[in-house]
Amino acid sequence: MSQTAISPTRAENYPEWYQQVIASAYMAEMSPVRGCMVIKPWGYAIWENIQQELDKRLKATGHVNAYFPLLLPLSMVEKEAKHIEGFAKECAIVTHSGLEDDGKGGLKLTGKLEEPLIIRPTSEAIIGTMYAKWVQSYRDLPILINQWANVMRWEMRTRLFLRTSEFLWQEGHTAHVSNTEAIQETLKILDLYAEFAENILAMPVVKGEKTATERFPGAVNTYCIEAMMQDKKALQAGTSHFLGQNFSTAYNIQFLNPEGQLEKAWTTSWGVSTRLIGGLIMTHSDDDGLVLPPAVAPYHIVMLPIYRNDEEKKLVLEYCHHLQNLLDKILFNNQTVRVHLDDRDLRGGDKNWQWIKKGVPIRVEVGPRDIAKDSVAVSIRTKPPKEKAFINTQEFIHNINNLLDNIQAEIYQRAKNYKDKNTVEINTQEDFKAFFSTEDSGGFVSCWAIDDPEIESYIKPLKVSARCIPLDQDQNAEGKCIFTGQKNQKRIIFAKAY
Amino acid sequence: MSQTAISPTRAENYPEWYQQVIASAYMAEMSPVRGCMVIKPWGYAIWENIQQELDKRLKATGHVNAYFPLLLPLSMVEKEAKHIEGFAKECAIVTHSGLEDDGKGGLKLTGKLEEPLIIRPTSEAIIGTMYAKWVQSYRDLPILINQWANVMRWEMRTRLFLRTSEFLWQEGHTAHVSNTEAIQETLKILDLYAEFAENILAMPVVKGEKTATERFPGAVNTYCIEAMMQDKKALQAGTSHFLGQNFSTAYNIQFLNPEGQLEKAWTTSWGVSTRLIGGLIMTHSDDDGLVLPPAVAPYHIVMLPIYRNDEEKKLVLEYCHHLQNLLDKILFNNQTVRVHLDDRDLRGGDKNWQWIKKGVPIRVEVGPRDIAKDSVAVSIRTKPPKEKAFINTQEFIHNINNLLDNIQAEIYQRAKNYKDKNTVEINTQEDFKAFFSTEDSGGFVSCWAIDDPEIESYIKPLKVSARCIPLDQDQNAEGKCIFTGQKNQKRIIFAKAY
Numbered sequence: 001m002s003q004t005a006i007s008p009t010r011a012e013n014y015p016e017w018y019q020q021v022i023a024s025a026y027m028a029e030m031s032p033v034r035g036c037m038v039i040k041p042w043g044y045a046i047w048e049n050i051q052q053e054l055d056k057r058l059k060a061t062g063h064v065n066a067y068f069p070l071l072l073p074l075s076m077v078e079k080e081a082k083h084i085e086g087f088a089k090e091c092a093i094v095t096h097s098g099l100e101d102d103g104k105g106g107l108k109l110t111g112k113l114e115e116p117l118i119i120r121p122t123s124e125a126i127i128g129t130m131y132a133k134w135v136q137s138y139r140d141l142p143i144l145i146n147q148w149a150n151v152m153r154w155e156m157r158t159r160l161f162l163r164t165s166e167f168l169w170q171e172g173h174t175a176h177v178s179n180t181e182a183i184q185e186t187l188k189i190l191d192l193y194a195e196f197a198e199n200i201l202a203m204p205v206v207k208g209e210k211t212a213t214e215r216f217p218g219a220v221n222t223y224c225i226e227a228m229m230q231d232k233k234a235l236q237a238g239t240s241h242f243l244g245q246n247f248s249t250a251y252n253i254q255f256l257n258p259e260g261q262l263e264k265a266w267t268t269s270w271g272v273s274t275r276l277i278g279g280l281i282m283t284h285s286d287d288d289g290l291v292l293p294p295a296v297a298p299y300h301i302v303m304l305p306i307y308r309n310d311e312e313k314k315l316v317l318e319y320c321h322h323l324q325n326l327l328d329k330i331l332f333n334n335q336t337v338r339v340h341l342d343d344r345d346l347r348g349g350d351k352n353w354q355w356i357k358k359g360v361p362i363r364v365e366v367g368p369r370d371i372a373k374d375s376v377a378v379s380i381r382t383k384p385p386k387e388k389a390f391i392n393t394q395e396f397i398h399n400i401n402n403l404l405d406n407i408q409a410e411i412y413q414r415a416k417n418y419k420d421k422n423t424v425e426i427n428t429q430e431d432f433k434a435f436f437s438t439e440d441s442g443g444f445v446s447c448w449a450i451d452d453p454e455i456e457s458y459i460k461p462l463k464v465s466a467r468c469i470p471l472d473q474d475q476n477a478e479g480k481c482i483f484t485g486q487k488n489q490k491r492i493i494f495a496k497a498y
Numbered sequence: 499m500s501q502t503a504i505s506p507t508r509a510e511n512y513p514e515w516y517q518q519v520i521a522s523a524y525m526a527e528m529s530p531v532r533g534c535m536v537i538k539p540w541g542y543a544i545w546e547n548i549q550q551e552l553d554k555r556l557k558a559t560g561h562v563n564a565y566f567p568l569l570l571p572l573s574m575v576e577k578e579a580k581h582i583e584g585f586a587k588e589c590a591i592v593t594h595s596g597l598e599d600d601g602k603g604g605l606k607l608t609g610k611l612e613e614p615l616i617i618r619p620t621s622e623a624i625i626g627t628m629y630a631k632w633v634q635s636y637r638d639l640p641i642l643i644n645q646w647a648n649v650m651r652w653e654m655r656t657r658l659f660l661r662t663s664e665f666l667w668q669e670g671h672t673a674h675v676s677n678t679e680a681i682q683e684t685l686k687i688l689d690l691y692a693e694f695a696e697n698i699l700a701m702p703v704v705k706g707e708k709t710a711t712e713r714f715p716g717a718v719n720t721y722c723i724e725a726m727m728q729d730k731k732a733l734q735a736g737t738s739h740f741l742g743q744n745f746s747t748a749y750n751i752q753f754l755n756p757e758g759q760l761e762k763a764w765t766t767s768w769g770v771s772t773r774l775i776g777g778l779i780m781t782h783s784d785d786d787g788l789v790l791p792p793a794v795a796p797y798h799i800v801m802l803p804i805y806r807n808d809e810e811k812k813l814v815l816e817y818c819h820h821l822q823n824l825l826d827k828i829l830f831n832n833q834t835v836r837v838h839l840d841d842r843d844l845r846g847g848d849k850n851w852q853w854i855k856k857g858v859p860i861r862v863e864v865g866p867r868d869i870a871k872d873s874v875a876v877s878i879r880t881k882p883p884k885e886k887a888f889i890n891t892q893e894f895i896h897n898i899n900n901l902l903d904n905i906q907a908e909i910y911q912r913a914k915n916y917k918d919k920n921t922v923e924i925n926t927q928e929d930f931k932a933f934f935s936t937e938d939s940g941g942f943v944s945c946w947a948i949d950d951p952e953i954e955s956y957i958k959p960l961k962v963s964a965r966c967i968p969l970d971q972d973q974n975a976e977g978k979c980i981f982t983g984q985k986n987q988k989r990i991i992f993a994k995a996y
Contacts, residue, residue: 041564068536071590089597092615
């Protein structure tokens with residue numbers, strides 16, 4: 001039996017495997033601050049690539065970035081009743097503005113605030129308040145603003161990247177003249193998220209609408225992309241909300257239409273977060289650690305020089321620098337190929353395994369014998385760790401773009417096959433119950449079901465939730481809800497979820 | 499008398515002029531959250547350019563980004579006594595983690611925390627705590643980490659960009675094996691900040707060391723760059739701190755040296771913030787509004803199509819798109835030239851003034867008569883608003899890089915001349931007092947003075963502070979402190995300051 005770099009393996013203990021992949025890649029760790037993580041440089045570099053790719057897409061579709069305050073007065077958040085209800089239990093609240101000597105060698109709180117301030121769990125309240133000031137006429141619309149920020153939700157059970165009290169995200173907030181335009185925006189962003197997840201994160205997703213029970217507090221409709229992890233659980237990877245006129249009513253966002261009449265604006269909000277990194281890990285990684293799609297890998301290629309003495313070292317490093325210069329001129333995904341030369345004074349095997357565990361797509365060994373033959377020894381992260389291909393250096397450089405494209409496609413295809421294989425249709429309540437009752441079964445289950453809180457009593461005991469009502473459905477089909485027997489037109493996807 | 503776009507003018511009321519420049523360019527505004535501003539899209543786009551340019555420089559010098567928690571347990575911050583003393587009076591403090599129904603239709607605080615949490619005013623405490631875990635051996639050093647984040651300091655008197663309770667910044671935190679290496683890092687960053695301020699923000703600065711009174715709480719030495727605003731006041735534009743072993747002692751950052759002995763690490767920290775945008779505004783803007791150096795301008799060029807009917811509109815917009823395509827291929831400062839076509843249905847004069855007030859370096863009018871002559875009407879923000887040069891289109895495109903470079907250089911030179919003109923040497927206490935006592939005088943005053951809290955009693959009544967002890971001084975000179983008469987080797991720069 002071959003040993004793996006990560007212990008336990010996925011099969012042995014999936015949740016623990018997940019923690020070990022993160023630790024072995026130096027991506028993040030829990031901090032001494034309750035429920036809050038430190039995103040370490042390797043994890044943060046992945047987030048920067050995610051930000052860059054997503055930001056490019058948001059700007060290309062006419063959105064601009066801005067920044068709104070971290071703290072929200074309680075009275076401001078209370079204006080939308082359902083909204084505050086949804087977040088009340090998990091808000092960090094600021095009550096004082098200073099510390100002073102307590103006369104006993106310690107410090108005590110001072111500057112009690114007249115009104116408590118809530119650390120934003122999301123920013124509809126403050127952004128709605130500002131939009132109400134900015135919007136007078138239909139000419140001021142649409143407003144298409146995005147914010148990159150930290151937010152806080154006081155979670156009881158936390159897990160690195162997937163659920164932390166503080167997390168990083170982008171939150172878009174738009175205001176429009178009409179119902180139709182706002183719905184179009186909501187769906188445009190859903191498509192943008194899905195395209196981003198599939199092409200950049202190599203993470204296949206199902207696009208759908210959330211059921212009423214799973215809706216964002218205060219929204220009319222919530223749309224989402226749902227991905228499947230390697231334990232067959234679902235991960236909500238992004239949401240896009242059509243808020244109707246709920247927030248424009250609460251915050252008084254009104255405009256004069258061309259006929260001079262006052263109307264309420266129609267708003268949307270949408271976001272993805274550092275949770276995507278958790279999804280990325282659980283979609284692609286294996287028992288040797290992280291596997292990164294080239295589009296978000298901090299390095300595409302790591303060069304590992306091999307030498308036994310100073311003379312060889314000089315020769316090999318020169319060759320590496322030469323190779324690096326050539327690779328620096330090549331574009332992948334509209335950016336320079338990211339090459340790192342690891343010239344640390346460390347055992348070759350240790351180095352090699354470090355980069356395997358960090359998920360770098362391509363490792364290139366360069367030694368005196370390779371140089372003599374003008375070739376390099378190329379290892380690919382998605383192939384067995386000891387497999388090497390000896391490739392002519394010119395050919396390697398010439399093909400690097402294809403190679404990266406192929407790796408990206410291969411990772412996506414593997415994840416897609418897994419998701420497709422583990423998506424089933426179930427047509428009776430008995431089969432549904434049986435499916436989710438066995439220990440290691442799981443996956444996406446598509447059933448006829450009504451969008452009604454009533455079905456919760458059937459699914460909750462199984463620790464299953466309605467993930468979404470997929471958008472891609474036969475519009476003329478009709479079936480009977482497997483729980484209530486009622487006729488209905490939509491299938492719902494159910495799964496256990498993060 | 500010609501009318502200006504901004505009222506009042508700088509001469510009439512400088513502080514109010516500043517507010518009006520920001521309002522007229524739609525850069526930012528105060529929010530209903532006490533002391534906190536909203537950075538609007540135009541202001542934020544400038545911040546994004548600042549981030550991009552600075553981030554590139556930090557990465558090129560071996561730094562990597564990471565992210566640490568927003569909230570700091572009180573006991574953690576208390577570990578460095580001087581540090582907590584410096585920030586205690588202005589900390590936002592979280593004491594509860596939720597809200598619940600108060601039984602009277604309102605909400606009350608719940609989930610009282612065992613220990614209060616402070617919203618970071620700066621992150622030495624949490625980063626020091628993590629470094630202590632990460633550092634075991636000299637091989638783990640140096641650690642060169644930067645963080646882009648929001649921080650909070652409860653300021654009593656706030657002013658957009660210059661002083662707000664929440665602001666955005668980058669904070670670098672490094673740990674080293676030796677005193678020498680840490681000092682080198684501190685000064686390397688100071689140089690990097692100065693180069694960035696001068697070449698990108700076109701803002702001339704003086705590099706110097708802070709006096710003991712002005713030092714960062716907990717630092718051994720604080721270095722800074724000081725810029726001069728158009729009201730001759732100083733603005734501290736960036737600081738770099740050598741922390742010695744103060745924080746490694748407080749947080750227990752220790753390493754085994756090559757000889758197997760335990761040593762304390764040497765640390766540094768450094769930062770610049772959204773305050774730079776305030777500095778940018780006050781250094782370059784004029785009585786017609788914002789003036790932006792091309793290197794940080796969200797748009798380098800705005801194209802203003804001129805037409806009277808649909809036929810002309812079609813012709814003109816086609817020409818504009820053609821021009822845009824050609825300009826899109828040109829690089830300035832290693833990036834694509836940023837061109838915006840303003841095709842809004844709005845009066846030409848209104849449009850033109852909007853872009854003047856937003857500080858766009860180059861405005862290009864394109865009308866049917868220009869097209870007939872294959873020329874464009876070019877206006878430069880640094881020239882009188884009605885001045886236009888009719889330039890052959892090919893020539894304009896061919897020279898765009900030079901033109902942007904020249905504008906950048908011109909803006910810098912103008913600011914440098916202003917600073918140089920308003921920097922004086924003063925050699926007696928009487929002259930010093932006289933200089934700072936007249937209403938509209940001001941500037942940088944260089945004097946022989948000792949670095950001792952004793953001199954505060956002479957300068958404080960004049961509302962003057964020691965800005966820095968410039969690094970660039972004659973090492974062999976010697977003088978007598980104008981306040982105390984003591985012999986000393988260094989001149990200090992004094993000024994009124996933001």
